[in-house]
Amino acid sequence: MTIKPDMKIRLDEVAAEAGVSPSTVSRFLTGSARVSEAKRKVVEAAIEKLNYRPNTAARALASGRSMTIGVLTLDISSSFYGEALKGIEQSLIGTDFVPMIVSGELNTKDEAACVEVLLARQVEGLIVFPRQLGTRQLQQIAKRVPLVSIGVKASGPQAYSMQIDNEAGGYMVTRHLIDLGHRRIAFVGGTPGHPEVIARRAGYKQALHEAGLKYDPSLDIPGNFHESGGIEGTERLLAKGTPFTAVFASNDQSAFGARLALHHAGLRVPEDISVAGFDDLPHACFVSPPLTTIRQPILEMGRRAGRAVVAMLRGEPVNLEIPPLELIVRGSTAQPAALLRHWR
Amino acid sequence: MTIKPDMKIRLDEVAAEAGVSPSTVSRFLTGSARVSEAKRKVVEAAIEKLNYRPNTAARALASGRSMTIGVLTLDISSSFYGEALKGIEQSLIGTDFVPMIVSGELNTKDEAACVEVLLARQVEGLIVFPRQLGTRQLQQIAKRVPLVSIGVKASGPQAYSMQIDNEAGGYMVTRHLIDLGHRRIAFVGGTPGHPEVIARRAGYKQALHEAGLKYDPSLDIPGNFHESGGIEGTERLLAKGTPFTAVFASNDQSAFGARLALHHAGLRVPEDISVAGFDDLPHACFVSPPLTTIRQPILEMGRRAGRAVVAMLRGEPVNLEIPPLELIVRGSTAQPAALLRHWR
DNA sequence: CTGTTAGCGCGTTCAC
DNA sequence: GTGAACGCGCTAACAG
Numbered sequence: 170m171t172i173k174p175d176m177k178i179r180l181d182e183v184a185a186e187a188g189v190s191p192s193t194v195s196r197f198l199t200g201s202a203r204v205s206e207a208k209r210k211v212v213e214a215a216i217e218k219l220n221y222r223p224n225t226a227a228r229a230l231a232s233g234r235s236m237t238i239g240v241l242t243l244d245i246s247s248s249f250y251g252e253a254l255k256g257i258e259q260s261l262i263g264t265d266f267v268p269m270i271v272s273g274e275l276n277t278k279d280e281a282a283c284v285e286v287l288l289a290r291q292v293e294g295l296i297v298f299p300r301q302l303g304t305r306q307l308q309q310i311a312k313r314v315p316l317v318s319i320g321v322k323a324s325g326p327q328a329y330s331m332q333i334d335n336e337a338g339g340y341m342v343t344r345h346l347i348d349l350g351h352r353r354i355a356f357v358g359g360t361p362g363h364p365e366v367i368a369r370r371a372g373y374k375q376a377l378h379e380a381g382l383k384y385d386p387s388l389d390i391p392g393n394f395h396e397s398g399g400i401e402g403t404e405r406l407l408a409k410g411t412p413f414t415a416v417f418a419s420n421d422q423s424a425f426g427a428r429l430a431l432h433h434a435g436l437r438v439p440e441d442i443s444v445a446g447f448d449d450l451p452h453a454c455f456v457s458p459p460l461t462t463i464r465q466p467i468l469e470m471g472r473r474a475g476r477a478v479v480a481m482l483r484g485e486p487v488n489l490e491i492p493p494l495e496l497i498v499r500g501s502t503a504q505p506a507a508l509l510r511h512w513r
Numbered sequence: 514m515t516i517k518p519d520m521k522i523r524l525d526e527v528a529a530e531a532g533v534s535p536s537t538v539s540r541f542l543t544g545s546a547r548v549s550e551a552k553r554k555v556v557e558a559a560i561e562k563l564n565y566r567p568n569t570a571a572r573a574l575a576s577g578r579s580m581t582i583g584v585l586t587l588d589i590s591s592s593f594y595g596e597a598l599k600g601i602e603q604s605l606i607g608t609d610f611v612p613m614i615v616s617g618e619l620n621t622k623d624e625a626a627c628v629e630v631l632l633a634r635q636v637e638g639l640i641v642f643p644r645q646l647g648t649r650q651l652q653q654i655a656k657r658v659p660l661v662s663i664g665v666k667a668s669g670p671q672a673y674s675m676q677i678d679n680e681a682g683g684y685m686v687t688r689h690l691i692d693l694g695h696r697r698i699a700f701v702g703g704t705p706g707h708p709e710v711i712a713r714r715a716g717y718k719q720a721l722h723e724a725g726l727k728y729d730p731s732l733d734i735p736g737n738f739h740e741s742g743g744i745e746g747t748e749r750l751l752a753k754g755t756p757f758t759a760v761f762a763s764n765d766q767s768a769f770g771a772r773l774a775l776h777h778a779g780l781r782v783p784e785d786i787s788v789a790g791f792d793d794l795p796h797a798c799f800v801s802p803p804l805t806t807i808r809q810p811i812l813e814m815g816r817r818a819g820r821a822v823v824a825m826l827r828g829e830p831v832n833l834e835i836p837p838l839e840l841i842v843r844g845s846t847a848q849p850a851a852l853l854r855h856w857r
Numbered sequence: 858c859t860g861t862t863a864g865c866g867c868g869t870t871c872a873c
Numbered sequence: 874g875t876g877a878a879c880g881c882g883c884t885a886a887c888a889g
Contacts, residue, residue, distance in 0.1 A: 533875080533876085534875065534876045534877075535876085535877095536875070536876060536877080537874085537875065537876075540874090540875090546874080546875090547874070548874075548875090549874060549875090552874085552875085571881090573881090574880095574881050574882065574883085575880080575881055576881085577881070
C-alpha cells in the first residue's frame, strides 16, 4: 500500500488502520479517558504510519475549545511589543495553547474591531495592550472571555491587569540624576495627556521636590513616545537657550531622539549632557553610549500575562504580581562635570 | 425581549429572528448566491440586532477554508522580523485572511514542527523565514500548501521565494567607503558559513578588487549577526593593532556593536573610524551618529510576500519582484580625515 | 475500557 | 430566489 504522507488523513482512517473505533483514537489523542496499553500501541503506530494530524477546526467545533489565545497589540514591529509577544509565546510552551496575534495594522479603525476578529476565531482568552480601549470596555470584553490587560486597568472575575509603577520609575531616574549632581533636568514627555506620561512626570516632580529643586515648566516639553518627538523637543529646548545638564526622556525612543539632537548640536553625552530613558529596549545597552534607563521587564510581563490567562482557563488561582522596575545605570549619565559650559 | 449581546449567537437563531431559512443567512454572509433585496434587509437587521458573529471554526470545517495564513519566524522580538510581520499584516487588510504567527519560541526544537502546528490549524498558505529549513524541505511543504520563503530559495507551482542581492549590497557599501577614500576596510561577518555573510563578503571583496585594493584576511573577522559579535570582533581587531579606518559590518546589529566597541576605545565615529551596516533597522537612523547602511526593504518584502500568497490562493498570477536594495548614506561614514591617527 | 450514537455551527448540494 | 437535508472531522454522552 502506498502511503501518501501529504494527504489529509482523518481520524476515522486512523481508526480503521488500527482496527479500533474512532472514539478510541480520540481518547488517545485527548487523554480524556484511559486506553489499554495494547490499543494505545496500535493507534500510535497507525498515527505514525499515516502521519496523521488532527484537524484543529473540527476539534474546536466539537469540543468548543479552540486552544488559542488572542493577543492584541498596536504595533507588532516595535521591539517593545516584540519582547512582550516573545514572553507570551514562551509562557505558552508546553500548554496546548497557541497565540493568535492581531495588531492595529489589521484594522486601523479600532481595537474593538480587532477584538471581534479574535473573538470570532473563538479565542479562549485575551491579552491586550490597549491604547483606545478603556477600563469599562475591557470589563465588558472580560464577560465573554478571560482577559489580561497590560497598561490599562481592568479587574473582575475574569479580568486582570498589569500596570507598572510609572511614578516610581520617574522618581528613580530623576533621583539618580540629582544624585549625580544635576540641578537643571529637562523632561521630554510622551504623548501629552497619556496616563503613563503623567505618572512619570509626577515621579520626576516628586524627586525634584524632595531635593528642594523647583519644577521649571520651561524644561518640561512634550513628545510623542517616538524618536522624532525626542529630537524636536530637544531642539526646541536648545533653541530656547534655557540651561540644563540632563534630559529625562519619558521613554527610550524619545531618549534616542534627544541624544541625536544633542549630537547634532555638538553636545557630548554624557560629558556635556546626561540622557536617561524609560523602558530599556533591547538595544538600549548597545547604543553609544549605552543608555541609562528604567528597565521595564516586558519579556517577563508577557510571560506572566500568558501564564495568568492559562491559569484562568484552567480554573487555577491567578497571581499576577508586577515584576519590579529597576534603574539601569549605563554610560549616558554622568556627573555634570563641564557644568553648563555650553550655556555660557 | 431582552437582548444578550454577549451570548454566542448561532446562524440559525439569526434565521429565526429574520424569519428566513439558515441557508439564506449563509448565502448572505458568504455571497455565494443572490439574495432578494427584501430578505437581505431583514437578515442584516437580525444580524445587527443579535450582534451575530459567524463561528470561524465551524465555517472552516464546513467550507474547508480557514482563511488564515501561517507565518513562521525565528524571533518575533527582533525589529527586523517585526517589520516584515507588519508588512504581511498590511498586505492582508481587506482580504478576509488573518495571519497566524508562530516563532521559534513556541518550539525551539525545529522549524518543521512549527510548520506542523500551523498546518494542523489548517492554514491555507505559508510565509516562512527559514533558518534550518532548506530548499528541499520547503518544496515538500509547498506540496501541501502555497508557500513563500524569504531568504532561502524555493520554487515550484506553489512555492516562491524572495532573496535580496546580498552581494550587490556588500559591493555598494564597500564601494561607498572606498569612494570616501578608505583603503583599510574591516569586514565584521555574521554567523560564519551563513550564506548571506558569504554573499556580502563576496561583494566586499569584489569592490576591493575593482579598486585595486587587496583583500586582507586579518581585517576579516567573524561575528554572529548580533551586537555582541560586533563588539567582540572589533575589540579583537583593535587588539591586533592592524590599522583600519572603516568597518563594514555584515548587519546593523553588528555595526552597532562595532560602534560601541570603538566608543569604548575612545575612537570617534566617523571622525576616526567610519562604520557601515546592512539592513537599515528602524532605529538605524536614530542612533548617534545615524548609521550608513543598506536598506533592505523588509516591510515591503513582507507586503509582497503576503500579496503573493493571497494571489496563489485566488489562482491569480504571482509576480514576486524583489524590491531593490539601496545604499543609505548617513552620518556614520565620512572621509578618513584623521588618517590612521590612532595607529601611529 | 470500548464501540455506537449524536451533535458542534456552518456551507452546500438538491429540489422546489 | 429559497428552503430542506446532508456532511465537514471530531468529541462527548451513552450504553455495553
